[in-house]
Amino acid sequence: MPAKSYLMLAAALFSSVFVSPVAAQLYTDCNPLNATCPSDPALGTSHMFNFNATPPENVFNLTAGTVEYDADTGAAFTMRKKGDSVTLTSNFYFFFGKTEVLLKAASGTGVISSIVWSSDVLDEVDWEFKGGNSTHAFSNYFGKGRQDWQNGGDHPVTGGVLDDYHNYTCVWTKEKLEWWLDGVLTRTLLPKNANNTDNYPQTPMKLSLGIWAGGDPDASQGTIDWAGGLVDYSEPHTMYVKSAFVEDYSSGKEYTYSDHSGTWESIKITSGNSTAYENINKVPEKSLSEKWNELPSSTKAGVYAAAGGVGAILLAGLIFYYFKQRRRGQQEAALAAQQLEQERVEMERFKRGGGDPDALAFDGAEYNSKSGMAATPYGMSDSPPGSSAGAPEKTWDPTGSSGAAAMPLLRDDTMNNYRDNPGSGPAPQIPAPTSTSPVNRSFSPSNAPGQTGSPGAR
Template identity: 75%
Template sequence: MSTRSVFTLAATLLASILVSPAAAQLSSDCNPLNATCSPDPALGTSHTFYFNATPPTGTFNTTAGTVDYSVDEGAAFTISKKGESPTLISNFYFFFGKTEVLLKAAPGQGIISSIVWSSDVLDEVDWEFMGGNTTHASTNYFGKGEPDFKNAGYHPVNGSVQDDYHNYTSVWTKDKLEWYIDTVHIRTLLATDANNTLYYPQTPMKLSLGIWAGGDPDQPKGTIEWAGGVTDYAEPYTMYVKSAYVQDYSTGKEYSYDDHSGSWESIKIATGNSTAYENLNKVPEKTLSEKWNDLPSSTKSGIYAAAGGVGAIAFGLLAFYYIKQRRSGKQEAALAPMPRRD
């Protein structure tokens, strides 16, 4: 690693101790730590989302910008002006599980590409990529929204995080969290090491994929320093995601909190198929060609015969009309006055 890279990484590590911008970005419409909230819709299955096209109906929402899709690059999250932070947020939650995201981070000073798990009680698990650092990925976690700024880890990545797609995997159980880069294990967090499980992420999570400007001039000074400096909006910055595999280790329709503890033991699982499961396994409507191919031969023969009969009738009517018109024309010619001869 070059001397400049060493100093850059050291500065980043120092800034991470002083500020936690990721935690500042999250909020909860209803926090079960102090309120009774509606159940969270479960994933209740496993699925690989390929972002060469719009995600299946009802699985993700797009916020704070536009996400474009292409066969070659996958989903493109672009910041082209101040105020944009395009993000895909899942409509489903998973309760312990695994995600594998194939991602190429965005360049740009102050630009942050991210993979975030977040819960209603503000448990959180992160991958973050700083636009000014092409060689490292950051991992982080928070429990119940507590701003503990010493949880971040920085990990070297073989090849550029901005020029190549890499597989960023997180595996989560009630006992431990593990992070992997391109199938190589890089970090483990034991539940007992997170303030004796109190701040260990342990409640149903939704998945967010997005990009934001930590270097926006309106951000707090500490966030701008952590992100690598002030963002210049003179050019666009794009993060790409080809696919995301999500596995819910629980099965059921929805998750609810039985008390205000924020403990995994308080989570109740409603039985049944989730909305996400139904959407992902919905049989697509058949095309006209497929419907035709499914018809019995006898039905097809009947349709052919009926079509032939209709064609014959139409031809007969056309011939009758033609003959009638000819006769009418002859009658008109016969009744017409003869021209005078001088």
């Protein structure tokens, strides 16, 4: 292997040991050092984000978990299991500027709480807090993604970073970069001291607030050592952020890289209001009560009058319906009373005629569904004709069982034979009519029962 290759491999291994974990997590969708990339949406203003409630819509992106908001403690970023890296990242960029974050770091060995600026070319500015080190905060920076483990520095924090909120501020211009702790200047970086300005952060930045596991077992040993040791995932670890003030020192709609140099001189500013500015200053839609209170007095009077007219019409309709139903009920009640009176008069008449209402009994015959015959009338002891008791005296018995003459049938087997074979055997005997009217007793084959059409040959 060539000597140059050995040197590059050694440099890579060295970097993997001493690389900042935060920088290792950063990425860019399009790096302007290598390609022509879309413009970055600008903040173009200053704003205080209070995290006692959800921030304005479309201003921050949430990744790798959830953030809980509380009026007293602010935003809670909680790591509950391996792989959690709860992070809020702004959808806007600022081009030189200032941030002030009121933060309480998460406890736990290997747990890192962080305030990070990052650009598309991987310029970076950090405040970091190691959960295993309760007394110090850690400042760092990178230029164009170049790893340099000598860029970081530890700073003592009065009262510690885990038990209370502290103000962590960065102020950034093209002349210098400053880290402030609770209003006290802690560190200053000049461009000439950052690889002769080449590694000086100088391109539009976005803000990220998040918690992550520097001591994850899958991380490199150098990262684990830097973080202080392995993370214990058996218990949750929470970072709290009450507020973040962000000020963009430039004003405009968006920032564009005009070349691939990655210098601040290459950044072009488009004038106008940014999307972030519009979202932050968007007036929330008013409630109905608020809209009503803003109406002129004359308009309110007109609405009241119209509502009163409609109410009067409805009331009149209800009154009309009420009286109509009441009249109908009275008519029905009167008709029922009239019917009752008629029945009473009829009953009185019946009583005056000597009738006994209690002795009333049904005097007709009741049909028997089983035999098809009439049952015994109420109040009678005789059995009806055809019953098992036999026919009453002097009544017609169609069965002949009582000795009475049975009525001859109009059609019997003789009639059937004659009908089917005319001329064979004696003619059936047909009873004489009881009427005195003349009867035509003549017979012709054409009138024979059961025949239609031509009689045919004989």
